[in-house]
Amino acid sequence: MKGAGSWGIFVSGDAFNHAAREITHLTDAGMSVFDAIEARTANGLDAFGSQAPPAGRLRKGFGTDVVALNTDPLDDPKCVARPIA
Numbered sequence: 001m002k003g004a005g006s007w008g009i010f011v012s013g014d015a016f017n018h019a020a021r022e023i024t025h026l027t028d029a030g031m032s033v034f035d036a037i038e039a040r041t042a043n044g045l046d047a048f049g050s051q052a053p054p055a056g057r058l059r060k061g062f063g064t065d066v067v068a069l070n071t072d073p074l075d076d077p078k079c080v081a082r083p084i085a
Contacts, residue, residue, distance in 0.1 A: 020081035
């Protein structure tokens with residue numbers, strides 16, 4: 001299953017809560033935590049196909065959002081609602 005989502009730039013805390021709820025719903029439906037996080041964060045540009053801009057890697061020329069967490073989201077998926085940076 002592919003999904004789409006992004007935290008965006010300069011978002012409020014509610015966007016993180018929304019992401020955590022979506023991840024929870026996906027795992028409650030039977031998706032693995034890893035797949036749920038990937039569906040919520042990494043697959044958004046797939047909708048653009050070959051016209052998608054380079055993104056998703058920490059490399060020069062790539063657009064990437066980085067969220068710092070105190071907890072491994074694979075152990076606690078709801079931690080995405082509590083970013084530290």
